[in-house]
Amino acid sequence: MDLTAPVFAGLALLLAGPVPALLSRATWPYRSPRAALVLWQAIALAAILSAFGSGLAIASRLLVPGADGRPTTTPSKEIDALGLPLWLALVTVFALTLLVGARLIFSVVRVGVHTRRRRARHRMLVDLLDQSGVARNSADIRVLAATEPIAYCLPGLRRRVVLSQGTVTNLSQEELTAIVSHERSHLRARHDLVLEAFTAAHEAFPRVVRSKSALDSVKLLIELLADDSAVKVTGPTPLARALVACSNSPAPQGAMAAGGPTTLIRIQRLAGPIGDLRIAGVAYLAAAAILVVPTLAVAIPWLQELSRLLSRA
Secondary structure, eight states, X not given: OTTHHHHHHHHHHHHHTHHHHHHHHOSGGGTOHHHHHHHHHHHXXXXXXXXXXXXXXXXXXXXXXXXXXXXXXXXXXXXXXXXXXXXXXXHHHHHHHHHHHHHHHHHHHHHHHHHHHHHHHHHHHHHHHOOOGGGOXXXXXXXXXXXXXXXXXXXXXXXXXXXXXXXXXXXXXXXXXXXXXXXXXXXXXXXXXXXXXXXXXXXXXXXXXXXXXXHHHHHHHHHHXXXXXXHHXXXXXXXXXXXXXXXXXXXXXXXXXXXXXXXXXXXXXXXXXXXXXXXXXXXXXXXXXXXXXXXXXXXXXXXXXHHHHHHTO
C-alpha cells in the first residue's frame, strides 16, 4: 500500500514525458497508423489515470485507522491520528487531485463547445457561398469560388466536404475522387472526436509541463488513416498528386484540411509499403499492457486495502 502512490506517480511521469517523446520520433507508426493511434490513446488514458491514482492513493491515508481500529472519518479524528502538518498535506494533495480533474472536465467541455460553434458558423457560410448549384453530385459537398486548390471537411451531424473551384478545375476526376474519399474517411471515422480529446488533454495541463508531441503525432496519424482509405479507392498515385495540389490548402479552426505541414511525409509514405501486421500486433499488445498491467499490479491491491478499511467502519 505504501508503494502505490510512488508507483502511480512514476508511471504518470513516464507516460507523460519520456514515452511520448520517444514515440513521437519513431517512424514505425507510418506503417501501422491505426495501431499507433490506439497506442497513443492508451498512453494518454493511462497517464491520466495514473496521475489521479497517485493523488487518491496519497489522500487515502486520511482513512488511517484511529485509536479504536476503525478508519478515521472526521477531520478532528484524522488530525488526532495523523497530526496537523501531515493532515494538511494530505488534504492539499486531495484538493489538487480534484482540481486537476475539474480542469480536465472543463477543458473537454470548452473545447467541444467552442469547436462546434465554430463549425456551425462556418457550415452556414459555406452553405450560403456554395457554387455547385443543381450540378452538385452529393449532398455533403460544397464548392467555393476560389482559384487556389482547397479541400477540407467539417465534421458533425451535418457534415460537409468543402472544395474550391480551383480544386474541381485543376484536379483530374481520379484525383478529385481521391481527395474527396480522404475527407469522407475523416467524417466516417469521426477523427475529429479523437483530436478533440487530445486537444482537451493538451490544454488542461499548464504550459510549463505540456508537450505538443502527442497532439501533433495524433494529427499526423489520422491523416495517414484517411490516406489509406483513399488509396483503397483510387490507388496511391492519384492521391499523391491531389495532395501536392492541395498542400497549401487552408482550413478554418475545427475543420480538417487535406494539406498541411505533414504533406511531404504523407506523399513519401505513399511510395513505399503500407501496413505491417507484426508491428501492429506489438503495438496493440503494448497498448493493452499499458492499461491492464498497472491496474492489476497497483490499482487492485489499493482498492482491496481501501475496501478493508471501509469495511471496518
